[in-house]
Amino acid sequence: MKALEEKIKAEGRVLKGNILDVGGFLNQLIDPAFTIEMAEEVKRLFAKSGVTKILTMESSGIAIGFAVAAVFNVPLVFAKKRKALNQDGKMLTASVHSYTHNSDYTATVSADYINENDTVLIVDDFLANGEAMRGLIKIIRSADADLAGCVVQIEKGFQHGGDKLRAEGIRVEALALIDSMSYEEGLKFRN
Amino acid sequence: MKALEEKIKAEGRVLKGNILDVGGFLNQLIDPAFTIEMAEEVKRLFAKSGVTKILTMESSGIAIGFAVAAVFNVPLVFAKKRKALNQDGKMLTASVHSYTHNSDYTATVSADYINENDTVLIVDDFLANGEAMRGLIKIIRSADADLAGCVVQIEKGFQHGGDKLRAEGIRVEALALIDSMSYEEGLKFRN
Numbered sequence: 001m002k003a004l005e006e007k008i009k010a011e012g013r014v015l016k017g018n019i020l021d022v023g024g025f026l027n028q029l030i031d032p033a034f035t036i037e038m039a040e041e042v043k044r045l046f047a048k049s050g051v052t053k054i055l056t057m058e059s060s061g062i063a064i065g066f067a068v069a070a071v072f073n074v075p076l077v078f079a080k081k082r083k084a085l086n087q088d089g090k091m092l093t094a095s096v097h098s099y100t101h102n103s104d105y106t107a108t109v110s111a112d113y114i115n116e117n118d119t120v121l122i123v124d125d126f127l128a129n130g131e132a133m134r135g136l137i138k139i140i141r142s143a144d145a146d147l148a149g150c151v152v153q154i155e156k157g158f159q160h161g162g163d164k165l166r167a168e169g170i171r172v173e174a175l176a177l178i179d180s181m182s183y184e185e186g187l188k189f190r191n
Numbered sequence: 192m193k194a195l196e197e198k199i200k201a202e203g204r205v206l207k208g209n210i211l212d213v214g215g216f217l218n219q220l221i222d223p224a225f226t227i228e229m230a231e232e233v234k235r236l237f238a239k240s241g242v243t244k245i246l247t248m249e250s251s252g253i254a255i256g257f258a259v260a261a262v263f264n265v266p267l268v269f270a271k272k273r274k275a276l277n278q279d280g281k282m283l284t285a286s287v288h289s290y291t292h293n294s295d296y297t298a299t300v301s302a303d304y305i306n307e308n309d310t311v312l313i314v315d316d317f318l319a320n321g322e323a324m325r326g327l328i329k330i331i332r333s334a335d336a337d338l339a340g341c342v343v344q345i346e347k348g349f350q351h352g353g354d355k356l357r358a359e360g361i362r363v364e365a366l367a368l369i370d371s372m373s374y375e376e377g378l379k380f381r382n
Contacts, residue, residue, distance in 0.1 A: 029303075029304045030257065030260065032260045032267060034263065062257070067257065068228070070224070073224060075222055076220070078219060078221075080219065109219070
């Protein structure tokens with residue numbers, strides 16, 4: 001999505017340690033009109049997939065996840081990173097390793113919210129190593145639901161999580177796919 | 192908002208320990224069309240307040256916060272409950288006690304995202320003791336921004352956080368205000 005690539009080039013900042021700071025328009029300060037534009041692009045990509053639910057991970061996936069759910073007019077489900085106090089009943093869980101925080105967490109969704117009649121589209125802000133994505137895929141499979149595919153706003157192609165999933169036959173789309181990134185040389189997008 | 196009260200009565204579950212489970216339509220499984228209806232009600236309430244930004248707390252406030260930001264067509268800012276690795280620069284912070292988790296956290300927003308020219312509307316899902324709300328108000332004040340007011344989807348009136356804020360002259364609106372709630376007797380809304 002050209003508009004997103006342009007925005008990342010203009011407003012994103014590559015920090016030391018291969019961190020891309022897009023907090024100013026995509027993470028912590030969110031432009032709703034642009035987010036809805038991105039959601040409409042996601043709708044174009046998965047229009048024929050029969051999506052019945054959107055699944056995302058708290059908390060940075062919720063804004064784009066909500067926008068996509070609104071455009072598809074289907075419910076948004078988000079996985080929590082810890083069990084909520086008011087969650088009883090059967091849970092779908094997956095252990096996820098976070099390279100960012102160098103720690104593990106358990107992604108949790110109530111079994112009431114995804115079932116075998118669902119076709120689920122996973123939406124998230126970033127895809128790097130693909131650990132969070134694999135956790136969400138595991139949750140969908142443990143509910144016997146169908147996976148329509150995965151879509152992210154920004155994929156860090158040089159961390160290969162997306163390509164490994166594609167090699168397994170999973171449809172993975174990125175609105176912007178960065179193939180290389182460094183503090184010294186900036187960003188290169190995949191054509 | 193009558194439609195929300197009806198939905199809470201029909202689908203909410205009062206659990207032991209005064210916990211209201213609305214995960215099935217408001218928290219973890221989110222109905223985007225109904226969320227946008229609620230956001231339009233918020234717009235009616237604060238239409239004349241000159242709102243320039245919406246502020247919410249991760250993660251349960253983000254969906255309604257995004258919907259309100261979209262209806263107002265202003266940016267959404269969300270406070271993180273811990274400092275992100277890619278946050279450098281000046282931070283606005285407030286210590287918040289969570290009665291739910293019986294622990295403290297530091298709500299954090301980059302000082303780049305709210306400034307003295309902003310009029311900020313705080314949006315959250317729940318208001319009970321008002322601790323999270325006070326943290327967000329502190330962040331707005333430390334940025335020298337104006338506070339338009341606070342609006343929540345559900346206020347637990349019997350925990351008095353909202354009324355204490357109102358007594359201090361802060362405009363607090365709830366789309367549904369529960370005055371009493373128990374496992375045995377169910378819910379009563381404030382008229």
